[in-house]
Amino acid sequence: MPRTWVFTTTIGFAVLGLVGRSTAREAAGAGSDPYPLADAAECRPRDGLPNFLAKARTPGAEVRVAYLGGSITAQDGWRPKTQASFRKAYPDSKFSEINAAIGGTGSDLGVYRLKQDVLDHRPDLLFVEFATNDGGASPDQIRRCMEGIVRQTWRALPSCDICFVYTLTESAAGPMLAGKFPRSASVMEEVANHYGIPSIHMAMEVTRLAKEGRLIWTGPLPGPAGKVVFANDGVHPYAETGHELYLQAVVRSFGPIAAASKDAKPHALGAPLTPGNYENARLIPIGEATLSSGFAPVDLEADPEFRHFGARLRSLYRASHPGDSITFKFKGTSASIYDVIGPSVGQVLVTVDGGPPRVANRFDGFCLYNRLAVVPVATNLPDTVHTVKVEIDPREPDRMKILGERTKEIKQPERFRGTSFYPGAILVVGELVK
Structure with a gap:
């Protein structure tokens, strides 16, 4: 097993009520919100992750993966699970994580702390997970903040690849059950499209199981025979069940993402999607x-x-x-x-x-x-x-x-x-x- 380095920026505060409150607002307003919701898809590879994959495939390379998000990312769940999957897939490289997750916070704080908590540690890949905690934010705010994260990253580290990942809560599942992304993820897809950033909705399989009656959103473990219990609060997945489903979504998505990845090269910053974005x-x-x-x-x-x-x-x-x-x-x-x-x-x-x-x-x-x-x-x-x-x-x-x-x-x-x-x-x- 290669030696791994875990940076000291590893603190997460699980604020259950803040997450639930924001997603409840989104669910309540989904029916009247005129914002066009994106079609649900587990993975949109776009331009892939060519720089990360090239480095990961280099024997002896030290590969840093950053996780910027809320309490779902702070959990002992999909974040360490993906680290383990990378080490298994690329055993000749040395992987380390930069855990920049803070519970109950969204992209409106993440865009400010990005340099200090992430970029100063020089990651090769940045996962951004804010769809749940941005559930109550306006589309304009989400767009400004998410684009600010992208432009800050590529201005400071043009070879760092970015991947948007989306999570889901029981209170915000309505659009997904109808085949659409919730509003926050739909807005993030605008930014991802503009910059060619791959995105993964880690809860597509969660939604499918829920529609089939094979998933219980909230309950104790172990669940009834033939049922998957997602979480104890409808928000923060169990490591054994919900987070395992999240991991498998990432693993499946890396196939099409790898196929879409062309030559490794620095990312060029073109015209912004939103002139008032939070790049500064x-x-x-x-x-x-x-x-x-x-x-x-x-x-x-x-x-x-x-x-x-x-x-x-x-x-x-x-x-x-x-x-x-x-x-x-x-x-x-x-x-x-x-x-x-x-x-x-x-x-x-x-x-x-x-x-x-x-x-x-x-x-x-x-x-x-x-x-x-x-x-x-x-x-x-x-x-x-x-x-x-x-x-x-x-x-x-x-x-x-x-x-x-x-x-x-x-x-x-x-x-x-x-x-x-x-x-x-x-x-x-x-x-x-x-």
């Missing part, structure tokens, strides 16, 4: 903003509550007093804050270009533990210089009302108080102005 998305450490005196750095190596975020954040600051603020200027069209949310977070007031402040609640119905998230600031701005201020609001959110039935899961009520804010980075499409 950047992740900037929060320390480059102006922080009020109430902010203090978190020791990401020593702090037991936050050290597991060190694989994703270069820095993290904390503040808890109303009025503590962050101010920055940027030239560009979009801005957000990459932060950590959890039991003690409160609300912030977001002001752009001196306009009226907008309340951004950092506490949601899944804040029983700390996880990564994004504070939306502004999008679709004129491409000029903008000033942003984010200030801690003295008002606390009604945590018990927000948590609802999940209040029964609270073990330490004293943690669910305060107005804390934990920013880690600025996310801009453009550049910071000093």
Whole structure:
């Protein structure tokens, strides 16, 4: 067995409710959504993966495979299973993975963290899995973000091949059962078509079994005789069943993808599909903003509550007093804050270009533990210089009302108080102005 290297960017946060919530919105709107849905197909090889395959077939080559996605990719499922299949198919090469999966997040964060979490590790193949978590996003946003991922990748690493992979949840299965991709995957197919990127819908066999009555979406293992139980929540597949079906879809698809792959050569970037795409998305450490005196750095190596975020954040600051603020200027069209949310977070007031402040609640119905998230600031701005201020609001959110039935899961009520804010980075499409 060849030696393998697993990079330290390997952290995943399974946020079940966020995934379910986004796909429920998509399913609810599917009947009235005018967006044209793509015909369902397990694999569209397009231009294949010629650079990856050429390197994988080279004895002694060190081949890096990156996985950018949400909690389904963070699971011990299709990601490590495909790694094992590559090692078996190309035993003379050395494979390693770059695990860049974060649960409950979509392409709107992935496009910003792409350089730090993926490209800096120089992959030869990049799998992008965001169809499930992008279920509630608008087509324009999906298009901008997915195209930004492609153009950033080929600008930095023109020999890196890309493959879009799509997953499925029970709540979003309606279009697939009718022979169509859900909306998010349909939009991604636009980007894939424009750039010749192969795509694999890993759930075509899942859908077929469901239509035949041979698959149970949600239930315990082992299932009834002759039935495949997909997941325990209709979202995150069991490694033994749902993820195995996902793996086999990838294995089957590599036949037609290999047949479509011609000569290995760098990818050339032509005209964009969407002129306003997020090719210029950047992740900037929060320390480059102006922080009020109430902010203090978190020791990401020593702090037991936050050290597991060190694989994703270069820095993290904390503040808890109303009025503590962050101010920055940027030239560009979009801005957000990459932060950590959890039991003690409160609300912030977001002001752009001196306009009226907008309340951004950092506490949601899944804040029983700390996880990564994004504070939306502004999008679709004129491409000029903008000033942003984010200030801690003295008002606390009604945590018990927000948590609802999940209040029964609270073990330490004293943690669910305060107005804390934990920013880690600025996310801009453009550049910071000093």
